[in-house]
Amino acid sequence: MQITVNGVQHEIDVEDDMPLLWVLRDELKLTGTKYGCGIAQCGVCTVHMDGLAVRACQLRAGDAQGRQITTIEGLGTPEALHAVQDAWIEHQVAQCGYCQSGQIMSVASFLKFKPNPTDEEIDFALSSNLCRCGTYPRIREAVKTAAAKLRGEV
């Protein structure tokens, strides 16, 4: 089957029901998207499908056909950062960093719909992205900075 990831079309030979997560990680070697729980409880595998945040561990490869998939590698790079990544670096959010790809992908999608979110909206949007290191206070600050950057205020 064919799937499009970060604007590049790939021909892959996998079962329809292989989760997109394992297509990305083991077939396409895009390992910025992480495996954490496999049951949509932790959010570390969050990617965008047609711009919307989805859990790659729950999305069947077959259902990703014909859609635009974006991973953390496609959101921005160290040389050309997305505003959310820029804010993440400015606030030095990461500790172990393992959840941060998923956090960033969730936020990048969320801010498209809520460009100026309240604290409660941020908490609600990210309550299904787990961070075992406990970087939540910095994530909150970084989301606000990212939102301001995207609104062109900073």
Added chain:
Amino acid sequence: MGKLKTITRRTFLVGSTAVAGGIAFGTYLAKKPLANPLESQLRVGEVTFNPWVLIDAEKITLIVPHMDMGQGVASVQAAMIAEELDLEMGQFEISFGVPDGAYYNTALAAEAVPFRSTDTGLQAETMRGLIGSVMKIMGMQVTGGSTTVPDTLNKLRIAGATARETLKLTAAIKTGVDVRDLRTASGAVHLPDGSKLLYTELATEAASLKPIHHNVLRDPKHWRLLGKPMKRLDVVAKSTGTLNYGIDLSFDDMLYAAVKLNPHKGSPLASYDDSSAKNMRGVSHILPVTGGVVAIADNSWRAFKAVEAIQCEWQKAPYPAEQGEHWQVVADSFTADRLDKIWRDDGDVQQAVNQKPDAQAEYKAPYVAHQPLEPLNAVIRNGKQKVDMWVAHQMPRFAQQKVAAITGHDQADVHIHQQYAGGSFGHRLEFENVILAAEIGQQLPDETIKLTFTREQDFAQDFTRQIGMARGQGTVKNGQVEAMDLQVATVSSSSSQGKRMDQPMPGPDKQIAEGVWNLPYAIPDFRVRAYRVPELAPTSSWRSVGASTAGFFGDCFLDELIHIAGADPLVERIRLCDDEVAKQVLIKAGELSNWHKPLKPNQGRGVAFVESFGVPVAEVVELTQTEHGIKIDQVTVVADVGRVIDPINFDNLVKGGVVWGLGHAMNCEITYADGRAQQSNYHQHAGMRMHQCPRIIVKGLENGRQVRGIGEPPVPPAAPALANAIFAATGQRIREMPFDKNIKFV
């Protein structure tokens, strides 16, 4: 030690195939220096001054010997070297080095002795010195015990200074300029005429000199990097998905392995039927391993599916099958024959409590899992001459031994390639992934195989925190706490862990009553007795270890006594405090939290104080009782680490420790039924989520005499501060973790 010298340099020179020459530097304060592992196979033109600095014509490599599990080792330890070597962040590469005795941990000794951290008497110091020597002889290269900074602050700065002075001497010989007229900055020796020689240009010539051991360190007031806000070296990679963890590694023709182990931890596999699994797509092998089976496939998911399809018969657990039985064994352990040690016996507690005690209470703390977000994994390649293993491990030399014992290689021929870890919290002190990967490699030589645990396997096999209970009784008089008598009974996680390391842990287990026996309180009659519960399910070190349970028991029971005395919880703690450093921590926590400012009727404020790993920490929790449950509004944390080396990281780690401590106290436990852990994934053991996270105010004090680590100490006071605040808001005493058994949270 000799065999270790033969380790090839390639194992730590990441991505430097075009090395032309170089030098490496290190330092030992001990009398007899250990061999420098970088010396053994230097190429022409490379120079090493010690085990931490390697310079060649191309670049400068700094070795950080601790594992980075998120605590920022890679940045802060490199900054320690760079501070004295006059390097800017970004002018060097870092490497995690090779397992070697030279990287033994000097600071763990402070934790291993049965003395209060403030005790600098002859006996305490002698014992610390003795254990320090054992650590050196054994080459205990360990990441743990919040020792990242205390272990290396001096030795890495000396390593930097030694390298700097040797490079200056090299430049002096080369140019004929008096060494006193040379200065160093930004990776170069600067000459009086304004010209400069890069360190990399001096590497080849420096290699011919004997390194100048230079242990005069700069006054911290002249520090350029340390003690100031630093940008972590890994923060860009961790914000762009470009940092490779062990689980992300990929090699040509790599195979993928998944495992299913006996959920009755430690018991063997009785039999298995792989008839449906072995014919599944992409599956190449089904292998028996100790305690279970492994499926090998061409994709992780196919391996997961295949191993799931294998039907297994398991032998039963060697520990009680049902959780109720575990609690019963704990409850039955407050007996003379299980008394491990009387840790504290001030005044005459017996006489005080022989009268009617004013308070009696029983506390409980359950098994809790580690579950960092990166599941256990390892990549193995078992070649004829050597074994390579890529894994994140807190004790790489023990991992090396474990592998060698399975593959039959010489330990020196087992190459452990240390990886960044996606969290640990103590999980990566254990060896399940290492042993299994070695067993797989033994059966499939010359193949490169990545083993990944599913989250469910990781939960099922996690060696949890110790289970425990405490019984307290005490008296009050004239509005003051008069007597406190606490009995703490837990299993010994140290001896459970020691068994798996083939290390006997003789003597009493200091962790059972850690965080309570060492409280800096002059309660007139104060006794703490530790009881060792016989081993039940296997347990291990969980972030902050014993203090995570005993700290909760001790502080909450003291809080009960203070309330019964009618005293203010903060004021009475300060009055009782007999240590000036700790007292300042409590006073500052009161100031920053506006302790005496009145709250609304549905709100409550609680304080707790626990000292662990030599760090006194006070936390004040402020919360609101809402119609949906308890909402934690704010936590104020004050900790004294002697000196804050990395302020941004300090703030981040303290906040993370509070989140860890609160979250697990709120909603996490591992329970057993039919000998199996009942919790299999994060839906049953999440810890704190974003919407539950309070504002956290952090203050680091620097009154303590010694530099201490901050990874663990913020954890223990979080649970008691929350329980005490719940009492203040609701009048309900919470004496059992997880608290959500008895009260609802938002």
